[in-house]
Amino acid sequence: MDQIANGRFAVRPSAFTTDVSESQRMRLATLTRLRWISVGGQTAACVFVAWGLWWPYPVFWCLGLIALSAALNIVLEFSHPKSRRLSARAAAAILAFDIVQPALLLLLTGGLDNPFCVFLIVPVIIASASQPLLTTIGLGILAVIAVTILAFWHMPLPWPEAVGFVLPPSYIGGFWFALVTTLVFAAIYIHRVAAEGRTLADALAATELVLQREQHITALDGLAAAAAHELGSPLATISVVAKEMARSTAQTDPQRDDIDLLVQQTERCRDILGRLTSLSSSSEEHMARLPILSLLEEVVQPHRNFGIELVVNAHPGFASEPVVRRNAGILYGLGNIVENGVDFAASRVQIDVQWNASGIKVAVADDGPGFAHDALDRIGDPYMSYRSRRDRNGGGGLGLGLFIAKTLLERSGAGLSFANRSDPETGAVVTIAWTQDIFAQQDSRQMVATD
Incomplete structure (x- = not known):
């Protein structure tokens, strides 16, 4: 590597x-x-x-x-x-x-x-x-x-x-x-x-x-909170000492400007640490658990500026919109599949998400050439190419990204299927399905990078 x-x-x-x-x-x-x-x-x-x-x-x-x-x-x-x-x-x-x-x-x-x-x-x-x-x-x-x-x-x-x-x-x-x-x-x-x-x-x-990289990135807010907490006490001491020096120093003293600057900078540091603390707590509160459509929007957003239309369609069942944990493996796996769809699509990638009392199903379909028929049974094997690619990064790919996405999603409890769209439509369809029980287990075991 x-x-x-x-x-x-x-x-x-x-x-x-x-x-x-x-x-x-x-x-x-x-x-x-x-x-x-x-x-x-x-x-x-x-x-x-x-x-x-x-x-x-x-x-x-x-x-x-x-x-x-x-x-x-x-x-x-x-x-x-x-x-x-x-x-x-x-x-x-x-x-x-x-x-x-x-x-x-x-x-x-x-x-x-x-x-x-x-x-x-x-x-x-x-x-x-x-x-x-x-x-x-x-x-x-x-x-x-x-x-x-x-x-x-x-x-x-x-x-x-x-x-x-x-x-x-x-x-x-x-x-x-x-x-x-x-x-x-x-x-x-x-x-x-x-x-x-x-x-x-x-x-x-x-x-x-x-x-591991995705988990480290999502854990940065926790590290910021820890750093803010550890630095808060010594910074408070410095601020008190600086203010006492300002009170005891006359305005005409040559060192007065330096002392005022020290007070200003300590206040600035306290503001920065306060923002870090609030950012971390906000992330924990609002981003650790997301509605499924918000999670998909986070996955799709980085791929919207490449000349391909990205459409997310919701098909709710009788149950309310499910709220899922922000799992780094799910984010990366879905992101890779959406990225592949954008790379191979001619003009459009459609993401259909369905949910009901039994589970969640996400289908990512593009209008590209689709999978080669002789490769459908081997999809998910590393280091093999599946389609003739119009890659925005200029490479043909070896199938490793799809292997990683498949592995990460299966570890989250998902079942994946790969197929081509029915005639007269062209393109590939990747379907990812979870049961509600899987997400319940993830919640109970704290299967997220920020935990």
Whole structure:
């Protein structure tokens, strides 16, 4: 997240970068621990086959390769702190070694005849979950090359019979194809799932920052009241002392002008603190709870000067106009949806609000191009564009604002639906609905930023 300013924010989505962020880099300790597990398993297998089953194969060459892997682990652990997070290049080098070393072991112990050849795809899967796409592709190509070489060139599989164990070429070909397709499918699937998880985490973090910012803004009046209260006592003391100095100083005294100025400025400070106190109490009294139409007018007002007609229509039911708490999440969420409508509308955005004894429904409709039909089911996912945008700020958008709005409104208990207007009308309709019970719970739990 680069910045949040003026209500709009810039996000650096990890799914679109060529390197991983600091928080997403793999820890060196994670890879070294995995390699120690691999060293232990390789050693146990070699010792069991050589001196448990007494099957002939170049055991000392294999143990030498295992010792090389252990030596690399020791060097890494002593030369770098365990908490170090690896760059994409360093992680790629270590994972490439984890492909080459077992490939050489398999070269000495049967190639694709050896069932342990499936472990060649493990480093690629690890990379697909945490590394950039180019790193995953490079390691995948290296693993495919290793598997292909092992299909044609390798020493015999350790076996008790002199003839040895040899699989038919057709079976080896099928096994090679199965390994490669499993590698490709697993790498693509895991990379997509991990990228979506990182994207969602970034978007949720942006949501939290936006909500926190809105809460801080609405809490400024409370801070002003606290400051006025704390400064009131020392300012009163200064004022008393200044007035006493004025009484005891003659009009002809050279310091009289300075003393009069001090009295005037202390009175000015008291007036300023008095206004801050009254502003805070007024905000608490009149703005903490608003009729729904007043809340919508507060949401709509910043978007009226962009050449788009904004119309708010009320459709009251049998109940009186509901009064709701001034929730920062609701204000931001509704504001973002109205802003999107203004950005995409050709000339008009209509906001219809209905209420009755069961709840409140707000529908925001524009006369723009509407949502793409293939995107309707995915609306609310971060970092995807939904419509061809006529943005007053000059950008196409990545869908993050709508994701944040949807998240904040759903946290307030709202249900959202997205649709296109029925023919012959064009444009999109976003409907937000709350039940009266939800607002009652908000009142009882003080779910507002000023509380």
